Amino acid sequence: MKIKAVSLFCGCGGMDLGLLGGFDFLENHYCSLPFQIIYAADNDTYATTLYNDNFEHKCMIKDVKDINPDEIPEHDILLGGFPCQSFSISAQNPPRLGYTDERGKLFFEIVRILKVKQPRFFIAENVKGLLSANKGKAFPAIIEEFKSSGYYVKYKLFNASHYGVPQKRERVFMVGFKEITDYDRFEFPESITLGEAIVNLESVINKEAHLEEKWYFSEKAVSGMLKVRHKMNKGREQNLQKPCNTISSHLSKVSLNSTDPVLKINGRYRRFTPLEAANIQSFPNTFRFSSVSENRQYRAIGNAVPPVLMWHIAKQLVKVCE
Numbered sequence: 001m002k003i004k005a006v007s008l009f010c011g012c013g014g015m016d017l018g019l020l021g022g023f024d025f026l027e028n029h030y031c032s033l034p035f036q037i038i039y040a041a042d043n044d045t046y047a048t049t050l051y052n053d054n055f056e057h058k059c060m061i062k063d064v065k066d067i068n069p070d071e072i073p074e075h076d077i078l079l080g081g082f083p084c085q086s087f088s089i090s091a092q093n094p095p096r097l098g099y100t101d102e103r104g105k106l107f108f109e110i111v112r113i114l115k116v117k118q119p120r121f122f123i124a125e126n127v128k129g130l131l132s133a134n135k136g137k138a139f140p141a142i143i144e145e146f147k148s149s150g151y152y153v154k155y156k157l158f159n160a161s162h163y164g165v166p167q168k169r170e171r172v173f174m175v176g177f178k179e180i181t182d183y184d185r186f187e188f189p190e191s192i193t194l195g196e197a198i199v200n201l202e203s204v205i206n207k208e209a210h211l212e213e214k215w216y217f218s219e220k221a222v223s224g225m226l227k228v229r230h231k232m233n234k235g236r237e238q239n240l241q242k243p244c245n246t247i248s249s250h251l252s253k254v255s256l257n258s259t260d261p262v263l264k265i266n267g268r269y270r271r272f273t274p275l276e277a278a279n280i281q282s283f284p285n286t287f288r289f290s291s292v293s294e295n296r297q298y299r300a301i302g303n304a305v306p307p308v309l310m311w312h313i314a315k316q317l318v319k320v321c322e
Helices: 014-020 045-054 102-117 138-148 180-185 207-211 219-231 249-253 274-280 294-303 307-321
Strands: 003-008 023-025 028-030 035-042 077-080 087-090 096-099 121-127 152-159 170-177 263-265 268-270
Touching (some): 003 102, 014 035, 014 077, 014 307, 035 045, 077 102, 102 138, 121 307, 152 180, 219 268
Parallel strands (some): 003 077, 077 121
Antiparallel strands (some): 121 170
16 A cells, blocks of 8 residues: 655655655665655756656646645645755744745745645655754744644754765754654664765766866866865865765856865866766666756756655655554
8 A cells, every 4th residue: 555645845856766765776776665656846847847757746836835735635744855944033922933035934834734634744854954043943943833733743863974875965854743653653764874884975976077078177267266275164175985075056056166075086176977966866877867957957956855865764654654
């Protein structure tokens, strides 16, 4: 029996691919999990194009604010990797969760739908910074909002490199449960790749790209970087024997004068190819990205949830349903 899922802010589908499983990454097979995505939506035309190139079920182009809960089919789990934004706590008594820009409303849209649809579970994901936002006040308020929707909530900060992903990406996952028995049974996955077993960056680097001039930075860009390098406290040149630093949607405009991770090959700096970026995120080579421009590929990839990390979390949730 399939566990029916609804996916909001689905992007190009990293979280959804991890939920479904049935893919290979490097030399590992991530088996199919008993989930079925019955409704998916995102407001990014290019990301949804990539999504629909790779999944049998189709994603609609829609702003979550325009979604009427009545149009969403009944489901067992709601996914919401809501966009990163700055939260604020207004000076009210008692304090309430607020927002500093339009994107801040999007978290409340998840809560709005949860209150109406009341699925058995939800999974929400966001950046590590959410834990400390607004002097540490925002995150507890977010958890309270979820609880007020009728859920018991567990959360954990994950480093993707501890789960077979060649990237030191840190993200917080929040999992909600309607029933206390489900809450009690669920355990987040333990780290599987530490120390010598960790997946390094070299394992996903395409050596053929070393020969293509288009991926290298110009002498002018390198010269400019070297002039200000002493002012920078984060290195950008990656150690191939370790996981990569976090990649983001900014890869489409990668610069040597920033903290963007880059490669140094035979004394020259180059950026990652889109395929390398996708592999750093743990997308399998079978995932298709070529129907949009390279700029849009980088953006979609950088915004995605690593499928392998999501698979490990989803697998633990399956155990609750057995």
